[in-house]
Amino acid sequence: MKYQFQTVCDQGAIRPNNEDAIKHGVCADGYIAWMVIADGMGGHNAGEVASNCVVDEIERAITKLEIPKKSASIDWQCWIAIEINRANNKIFNQAKSNSELTGMGTTAVMAIIDQGNCYVGWVGDSRAYHYRSSEENALTQLTQDHTMIQALLDKGAITKKEALQSNNKNMLSRAVGIKKGVDVETLSLPVSSQDIILLSSDGLHDSLEHLSLAKSLGLIKQGSEMTQLLVDEAINNGSKDNITFGSILISDNGK
Numbered sequence: 001m002k003y004q005f006q007t008v009c010d011q012g013a014i015r016p017n018n019e020d021a022i023k024h025g026v027c028a029d030g031y032i033a034w035m036v037i038a039d040g041m042g043g044h045n046a047g048e049v050a051s052n053c054v055v056d057e058i059e060r061a062i063t064k065l066e067i068p069k070k071s072a073s074i075d076w077q078c079w080i081a082i083e084i085n086r087a088n089n090k091i092f093n094q095a096k097s098n099s100e101l102t103g104m105g106t107t108a109v110m111a112i113i114d115q116g117n118c119y120v121g122w123v124g125d126s127r128a129y130h131y132r133s134s135e136e137n138a139l140t141q142l143t144q145d146h147t148m149i150q151a152l153l154d155k156g157a158i159t160k161k162e163a164l165q166s167n168n169k170n171m172l173s174r175a176v177g178i179k180k181g182v183d184v185e186t187l188s189l190p191v192s193s194q195d196i197i198l199l200s201s202d203g204l205h206d207s208l209e210h211l212s213l214a215k216s217l218g219l220i221k222q223g224s225e226m227t228q229l230l231v232d233e234a235i236n237n238g239s240k241d242n243i244t245f246g247s248i249l250i251s252d253n254g255k
Contacts, residue, residue, distance in 0.1 A: 001193070003033040003113070006220060007246040008227035012203055013235045019047030019106075020201050020244035023055040028067040033113040034058075035246045039126050039201040041175070042104030050091050050106035050177050057087040058110060076112050077186040080121035084108050084176060084184045088123075091177030105175040109143060111197050113248060118197055121186040122146075123176050127205055130189060131196040131217040139214035142187060146174035170202055194221060197248045203241030207234040220247055 003026060011018040024035035038054040040047030061083045067074065087108070095101040107124025120128045125145040131138055144150060148171045152158045163169060176182055191197070196217050205213065212233065216226050226247075234243050 001033075001113070001116070002030065002251050004249040004251065005033075005035070005246060006225065006227055006249075007035075008231055008244065010231045010243045012231075012239055012241055012243050014240040015242055017045065017048065018242045019045075019051055020203070020242040021048075021051040021055045022199075022244050022246055023059045024246055024248070025059070025062075027062060027065070028114075031114070032067060033248050033250075034062055034111065035197075035199055035248060036108065036110035037126050037199045037201055037244055037246060038106045038108045038176070039124065039203075039242070039244070040104065040106040041172075042101065046095070046101045046104030047106065049094070049101060050104045053091050053094070054084070054087045054106055054108045054176060057090060058083055061086070062112075074114070076114060076119035077121065077188060080110060080112065080119060080186055081184040084110070084121060084123060085182060088176045088182045089180060092180050095177065103178075105172075105177040107172070107201070108176045109199050111199060111248065113191060113197065113250065116190060116192065117188055118191045119186065119188045121184050123174050123182055123184055124172050125170060126199065126201050129198040129200070129213065129217075130191070131198065131214065131221070132192075133194065133218060133221060139210060139217060141210075142189070143185070146185070147171055148173050170206070191250055193250055193252045195250050196220060197250075198245060200245035201242060203239050203243040204230065204234050204245045206241070207237040207239035217247065220249060
């Protein structure tokens with residue numbers, strides 16, 4: 001498989017700085033693709049420290065791996081959980097040793113595509129989506145937000161409409177770096193040529209409807225450059241946050 005990436009990490013229209021971070025790449029002679037997004041939080045630029053720590057640690061870990069072209073021996077879901085926890089503990093220890101970083105944390109979502117399968121791990125409300133245009137409902141949200149609102153939804157305490165209208169919908173129930181050790185949720189799914197994996201921070205997906213995202217991914221599949229168009233659409237729809245996303249288009253021939 002070959003991979004085509006589109007990524008953007010934009011400050012957005014309101015925030016005075018950018019606390020999002022993203023990195024991506026390929027390894028094993030291009031057989032494996034990976035991407036990670038983090039959306040930081042905390043004062044005195046601490047959110048930037050936390051989010052950059054996650055993406056830097058993941059990049060460092062995956063580039064150190066000696067991965068054969070056929071890497072079926074790697075348990076990627078376990079690997080993702082271990083490496084996000086490694087970043088978690090580094091952030092936690094930094095915050096303990098520097099009072100200006102107290103309370104910093106970040107979301108994290110990452111994907112690894114290997115041998116026709118995609119492995120996803122996440123903490124917080126940054127998301128992963130799967131786009132397959134051959135299906136009637138082409139776009140599927142893979143992750144479930146780790147937020148207080150989602151917890152109430154799961155319990156049936158509020159309706160979906162009430163959740164969408166809530167002013168506290170981004171209050172996290174789980175984040176990287178807040179305490180020693182973090183529960184990383186993971187999943188795997190089969191993927192094939194012309195599928196797209198999308199990762200995004202809430203500055204994007206909170207401002208765009210599901211159908212709008214699906215339409216944009218269809219255009220990416222056709223070869224359109226959608227990064228600035230999606231940023232502009234999110235801002236026009238009222239996004240007040242940093243806007244970060246990355247897409248991985250899978251193909252057999254790289255065209």
